[in-house]
Amino acid sequence: MTLFGFKMPKMASLLVWVMIWEIIGRFELVMLFPPFTEVLAALGDVVTSRSFGAAMQITVQSYLGGLGLAIAIGIPLGFLMGLVPAADKMLNMWVNTFLSAPLSALVPVFMILFGLGTPTVIVTVFMFAVWIIVLDTRAGVLSISPSLMEMSRSFGASRAERFKMVLLAALPEILAGIRLGMIRGVKGVVIGQLLVSIIGVGALFQLYQQNFLMAHFWALVLILFTIALTLAELVAKLEKRVEYYAGVRS
Template sequence: MTVYGYRVPMMASLLAWCLIWELVGQSGLMFLLPPLSSVVAAGIAMVQTGTWQAAALITLHSFAVGMVLAIVAGVALGVLMGRFKAVDELFSIWVNIFVSAPLSALVPVLMILFGMGETTVIVTVFLFAVWIIVLDTRAGIQHVPNSLIEMGRCYGASPFALYGKIVLLAALPEILAGIRLGLVRGVKGVVIGQLLVAIIGYGELFELYSRSFDMENFWALTIILFAAAMLMSAAIEYIEKKIDYYAGVR
């Protein structure tokens, strides 16, 4: 952004909103919005407690298992849909339905099927993340030129080598884009799942802080989640930029 001929870094916008938050909090106009300095202090104290560390481990485990399953299943189904028209016609309508559907409404159904525990949260993360990974992988596979595949076959590449060294690498930019979007949706899924289950992980802490009107810890926990999602997204985006030459060669 440029203001009066001077380039203003993007971080300036974040700092401006932090300043507004601090001023509004210090003014006492809104009980639900404490000063940002108090939120930061509460967050520093909170991450040192055993309660937060135990909840973070539970949340991280649910998120990691759900995301690994979503990436494996999403990439596999996306490759099949991108390469085989029959598979694409069979699954495309369902993938598009689940991408656009309000998946939060399915969590109570998952609680009935899988109980009030971590399994429900893992399945919620999976459902939130997998569909966008499928769509982006499918798009990447469909953009792989047939000439690359024919070249591999001419040189005697086995099916494993053909997909592992040619097709997947050529589609890698779109696959990583899908994984990056899936990570963000997965964070949403783990929070929604734990909030509705409300007995494990971050969901238990959110329920505790909101019920006791401990807004400093509530906002600190929210900021930690936002920061984690942004860092994971930025890490995948960095990897995307490093492998952009695959798209150029393709």
Template sequence: MKLFGFRIPMMASLVLWALVWEIVGRMDVIFLIPPMSSIISAGFGLVATGSWQSASLVTVRSFVLGMALAIAVGVPLGIAMGRFRIVDNIFGLWVNMFVSAPLSALVPILMILFGLGETTVVVTVFLFAVWIIVLDARAGVMQVPPSLIEMGRSYGASRFTIFTKIILLSALPEILAGIRIGLIRGVKGVVIGQILVSIIGYGELFELYSRSFDMERFWALTMILFAAAMLLSAVVEHFEKRIEYYAGAR
């Protein structure tokens, strides 16, 4: 972005909002918005506490398990839907229904099925992430140029070689894009799941800080989650850019 001929880095917007937040907090307009300096200070104190470290361990474990299941199920299902029309006809309606449904409303049902524990959070992360992964993997496979597949067959390539060397590599950018968006949705899922369960991980901390009106730690924990989601997205996006040349034929 350029302003009056000068290049402004993207991080400048975050600095601007932090300054506005600090001013509003210092004006003491509303107790729900403490100064940004107080939130940052509370954040450094928060990460040194045993309660945050224990909650982080539970949250990371739930997130990793849920995302691993989402990727393990979503990528093969999306590829199968892109390659075989019968699979697409069977699962297409359900995938589109769940990707647009308010999944937060399903968490109370999951609590009945799986109890008030970590299993419910893992399933919530899975449900939030898997559908977008399926759709992007399906889109990537469906956009593979038929000419590449025909060329592989004309050179005598086996079905396995065509799948691994042509279809999978050509669809890889969309697959990684789906995983990147799935990671962000998974962070949302783990937070919503833990808040509604309210007895484990970050959900327990959010409940504690909101009840005691400890808004500095409440916002510090929220910003830590935002930073984690942005970092995960940036890591996957880095790998996306490195393999973009596989899609060049399109």
């Protein structure tokens, strides 16, 4: 971003929003927004509390369970759709429907099916993350040149060798799907636990909201945002490392 001929750092826009937040809080223009400095001060209270450690343990277990399940199912399903046209025609509409659907409306159904506990949150994370992984994997497989596959067959490549070639060629898109799935998974774990309201960070959000501890509430939001962005950045760095393999598709 350039302002008056000077190149501004990427963090400049974030600092502007922080200043606006601080002003709104200081002048009590919106009661739900305490000053940003109070939110930063509350971070220590939130992180050092015993309830935070227990809540994060439950949340991380639910998140990793749902995300692992989404990766384990999403990547093979994306390969199936990319390699088998009949499967793509049958599944593509449903995958796009679930990707664009308001999945939070399905959480009460999951609660009926799986109960008021961790299984419901795991299924919610899975539903939020899996569809983007499927579509990005499919896009990676479809971007491989058919002539490349024909050449591999003509040179006598085994099925395992051809699968390895397809996997490496589609790896950038697969990692992009996993990165987006990780971000959507954080949304899923928070929404799932908020609606269940008795476990993990959902219980903490309810506690802070009911006692009007808005500084602690926003401090917890910042922690979750930081975790999501950090995970996404780590996968983004891995994406850059494997971009070389995209060249074998052409």
